[in-house]
Amino acid sequence: MIASEGKYHTFSIILVLVSAFVYYYIGYPLVRTDVTILISLYSIAFLSFFGLIRLEKQNFFLLAGIAIALRLVFLGSIPNLSQDFYRFIWDGRMLVEGWNPYLYLPNDLMASGTAPIAEAQELFNGMGNLSASHYTNYPPINQLCFAFAGLFSGNSILSSVVVLHILIILADLGILYFGKKLLENLGLPIKNIWLYILNPFIIIELTGNLHFEGVMIFFLIWSLYLLQKGFWKWAAVLLAVSVSVKLIPLLFLPLFFQWFINYKNSENKQLTFSIVKKGFLKLITFYVIVFATISVLFLPFLSKQFIANYQETVGLWFQNFEFNASIYYIARWIGYKTIGWNMIATIGKITPIIVLVFVTGLSLFRNNSDFKKIITALLFGLSFYFFTTTTMHPWYLATLLILSVFTNYRFTVIWSFMIVFSYTAYQNEGYAENLGFVALEYVVVYGFLMYEVFKYYTKKPRLETS
Template structure:
């Protein structure tokens, strides 16, 4: 895993995949061992610490992180100003060289306030390499706290603590988090803390940590319908009232600046313009091109997002018992539908599904954390090219696993009911 992080760039797919396969095989071997909680913890910390000195090689997002963080350090809001408007201001460290490294220089930032806090703390160093180290240290610290709460939840629900290794030692989680600075691994610990407090009926604490998680990534908004439809009226009022208050405070820099509209326009662009490693969307895109002669993403993207929302609300409002196990399964299924209908599915997007899976008997997310690495093949060509045959392979294998697992689950339920 360390060799992969230090030796290869994004375009070295056919060198990356064998080493990732070895890391994945080692992970499977370790999971079969009878490890104690502390052994899993220290092994996970050691693997992450070994990546601190590596510069993100599979993603160029760090340049935008440093850009936004430096703006904050200079007293400027990253929400209301485009990078192209900043270059001419002569701000130290925000020069043409860094600007040329940005992957979306013509778009407003899409990163929420808590995420920006991590960027700012890293950018205090005024050097992108040092900022990389600082942010990785902060990420690892957050992950360790999250691991403690994962263990608490597992024990509280009668699940084996060794299941934590499914998440904490997973190669994708480590490489994309501590290696490439993707903040899903920060969002999840805060989400985990929130879940722990909510199901221990400490709703105000739960709302606080849920708001912080949303402040890292907006994605936890997806699971809120479950609480809305399944909490008692009093608990619902306390939880959502507190959540609205905390979210208002966290997003105040966005709400009170001209950047609020710009931020939402960037979110809208995500559904209408960006596409990468999708599955069902590509089928609709193909049909749309056959009918109209051009890419209909500006219509298909929002339509699929609406379908995702509708399915989520339907699933949350179904008459299911308000328990943690049902919530975990709901989170896994709703997040899976979101990704299967999404226009963009980067490897690190799967990390959240893996997190929910450790509290269930559903295992296809673990397989997906390996298969999704295939998407890096798109960067292996002289010019970026999305090879649909590789993507087809990824999703065919994934759907086979999903179908087989679904049939096995149905068969088990029928046998149990008969018994």
């Protein structure tokens, strides 16, 4: 028995070393145009990921240590799969110098020679024209993280990157802590958390590529944990902080309706008018706290120009940009065939309305009588948005992946592998999506999702993972 356990641990060590090499290569020598190498290494990382979970799923502290160690591989790396971090550092240094980053375009500041920050030319060149020609859309807590990097890194881009790596690693540790506690409270296997924490997609896209979905998710999971415990006022504050990192949790607000109406009345099937009224008043108070906190956090930046710039930038994501979309690409093709041009401006205006109607329907007509079902509603509400959006960058998927940990669905794990094929758009120095790979990605994801939905509604399995 002891010899057998030693053999398993030896194999686990091999898997960790293989993973560390993969992350080292992706974080340092890899060039984004080397798509074949990227997909090959990504596949190896996933095989190692599943092997580690299978061998060590009951050894919590060992896997936690491995998760931290693998993230530290990226600590000194400059992201080579994404250039967004250049804008993060730009915004942070602007804020440290006392300039409102929401009011100035990098293009204008560079053209006039008035950029007030160190290494402005390097940051400007790194962020690219798309970012430099648009106002920043990162909410205030996100900006605070960027400013933290600017404050403690001096004038070094590498030092700023190290600080940003550390912040995201700390956020993942917070997700591990509160995710574990929430799983325990819901009576779910603790090992589910490794589907997120050890997932190569999360390690590469968040720690490696410096996307701040991880910080947003940390506050979201903390909020859900407090809400499940009944501390709904503090949950509202933390949900607002999450929104102030990334706006996406705003989509979840309608889905808490049944929780506030029913959560203290689970044993009483007859909801009286007074109970419904009390729950509804709590829900309204919850919303008020959320929006009041968001308003306070945005207040230091508030001006008419800020509102105009922010609305313009957010609107562009719906009506101008397109990447790795699924249903939208089908609608775009229909538009070309019927009227002869790209209908993104029209589709981008209609899609948010359709998403809002869908989420409202989930809130009112789906049975969300317990917290597990509410999280499942969050999962499918956000999934519908991502399935219909015009732009689906890989790192967006992180929120879906963490929500699925608390549900019976694993299509997000499949998607977290398949989404690597979106990087085929960068296989040349220019940018050109390969729609064959996009189709492959979504055929696999939709196919597995339909399989899971069919299995759930025909067999009604218990909420667990293998």
